[in-house]
Amino acid sequence: ETNGRLGPFYHIQYFGDAPERGYIFEKNMVSFTGENQYLELSQSSKAAASCSVRSKRTPTIPRKLQAQWNMGIIQANEALSMTPEKRIENFVFFYDDDGPHLNPRILEKLKPDQSNVMMLESKHSPDLLSLLKFTTSAPCVKAEPAVPQKKDGSKDVQ
Secondary structure (H helix, E strand, O other): OEEOOOEEEEEEEOOOOOOOEEEEEHHHOOOOOOOOHHHHHHHHHHHHHOOOOOOOOOOOOOHHHHHHHHHHHHHHHHHHOOOHHHHHHHHOOEEEOOEEEOOHHHHHHHOOOHHHHHHHHHHOOHHHHHHHHHHHHOOOOOOEEOOOEOOOOOEOOO
C-alpha cells in the first residue's frame, strides 16, 4: 500500500525463533549482506545523529532477545544465497489451529550436529542451543504455508 507522504510499505516475516510478521515502510528496508552489517549500520546511524560526540561502544542486543537474534542471524545467513522461491519454501510459517509454527524442514537443517556445537557455543549464546534442541524435537504438524503479501493483497517475495 502506498501512503503519499511515507511511500509504500510491505508485509514482512521476521527471521528468528518466534513466528512474527509486521509491516515496514520501503524506505526503512535494508538488504541483508551479513552478520557484521548490524554493527556498520548502527555506527553510521549514530554518527549521523550526533556529529559532536562519537561513541565507540559496540551496540548490544538485550539479553532476553539474544537467542531470538542469534536464530534470526543464522536463518538470514542461510537465506542469503537462496532464490526468493527457495526462501518461501524453506522459511514461510505454517499455520494450524494452534497458530503459526516455524517450518520444521528448516529447523531440522539448522539443528546443530555434535561437530558444530562447540562453534555455536563460542559464537552464540547457550540459549540458542537449547532453543534449537527444543524446537526441533517438537512433533511435526502439517499445515498449509502462507504466502507473504503486500497490504494491498498482491504477492510480495523478498
